[in-house]
Amino acid sequence: MNLVTKPRSGESQGLNNLISESGRAMEITILSASEVHRRKNANEPIDLLDVRTPLEYREVHAVDTELVPLDRLDPAAFKNRAPGRMLAVLCKSGGRAKQACEKLAAAGVPGLILVEGGHHRMGRRRIAS
Numbered sequence: 407m408n409l410v411t412k413p414r415s416g417e418s419q420g421l422n423n424l425i426s427e428s429g430r431a432m433e434i435t436i437l438s439a440s441e442v443h444r445r446k447n448a449n450e451p452i453d454l455l456d457v458r459t460p461l462e463y464r465e466v467h468a469v470d471t472e473l474v475p476l477d478r479l480d481p482a483a484f485k486n487r488a489p490g491r492m493l494a495v496l497c498k499s500g501g502r503a504k505q506a507c508e509k510l511a512a513a514g515v516p517g518l519i520l521v522e523g524g525h526h527r528m529g530r531r532r533i534a535s
Contacts, residue, residue: 432511434518442494442521451491457506458497476502481513496521
């Protein structure tokens with residue numbers, strides 16, 4: 407079942423309503439890597455979650471990114487985040503991030519952003535630390 411939709415051509419973001427375990431409608435916002443970067447630089451409350459493997463993460467990752475590989479993702483750990491904070495989920499090209507967003511949304515985690523294209527789309531904007 408496909409729970410996340412791609413934005414239509416010309417849109418900077420797309421929304422998709424999901425039903426969480428609690429029965430509430432949840433949304434996943436789809437943004438480009440450059441838009442997430444712009445919003446973080448504007449001090450919007452966005453946390454970054456990288457769901458790649460530890461090896462991929464060691465090779466390159468964005469500054470201030472939390473690593474939780476997809477196979478170890480526990481949605482319960484993200485349910486009680488600070489109110490109003492968004493959680494931008496990324497991986498190498500977007501597939502694992504989409505799966506993580508679906509899992510998090512189904513568990514009722516609010517404020518989800520799927521980073522479209524992941525690190526692959528960030529190109530030269532990648533920041534290693």
